[in-house]
Amino acid sequence: MPSNFLDLHIVDFCQLNCKHCYLKKGKRAMPLDMLRAFSEDFLQIDFPLPRSDLILSGGKPLLHPKFVEACNIVRTLNGHITMSTNGILIPKFIHTFKRNDGI
Ligand code: SF4
Numbered sequence: 347m348p349s350n351f352l353d354l355h356i357v358d359f360c361q362l363n364c365k366h367c368y369l370k371k372g373k374r375a376m377p378l379d380m381l382r383a384f385s386e387d388f389l390q391i392d393f394p395l396p397r398s399d400l401i402l403s404g405g406k407p408l409l410h411p412k413f414v415e416a417c418n419i420v421r422t423l424n425g426h427i428t429m430s431t432n433g434i435l436i437p438k439f440i441h442t443f444k445r446n447d448g449i
Contacts, residue, residue, distance in 0.1 A: 349397035352388040353430070356381060356416055360406040362432060375410050378419060385423050401428045408435035414442055421446060 358372040385400050400420050407429055410416055417427050427447065436443075443449040 347397055348395055349399045350388075350391075350393040350395045351399045351401055352384065353401045353403045354381060354384065354407075354420075355403050355405065356407050356410045357405040359409060360404060360432070361409065361434065362406075369405060371405070375412075376416075378412055378415055381416055382419050382423075385420060389423060399428055400424050401430055403430040406435070407431060408439060413439065417442065417446070 354376070356376040358369065358374045360367070360369065360371065388400070389398055391398075400423070402416065402420060404410075407413065407416070408431060420427050440449070
């Protein structure tokens with residue numbers, strides 16, 4: 347089903363250097379209070395489409411220094427997490443996804 351979505355670039359860095367990447371890489375990580383505020387504001391807006399979703403993105407979102415806490419915020423506000431990732435660090439966090447997301 348189509349949905350409104352907010353692509354949250356929670357870091358601007360990544361461990362890869364793909365040729366096609368549009369990201370202007372840096373060293374910034376979004377503070378958690380900013381993540382919460384953006385997410386809450388977005389989810390309260392009455393968009394034309396019936397569903398809204400939050401996407402954790404980057405760079406590589408799993409490199410955020412407080413990635414687990416970022417997931418907890420999004421999961422609490424939105425019921426689940428959705429992520430855009432190259433997948434390299436999924437094994438490092440798989441226990442978290444198994445415990446909280448039924449994976
Ligand atoms: S994995 Fe994604 S963010 Fe990282 S360099 Fe490649 S395209 Fe860019």
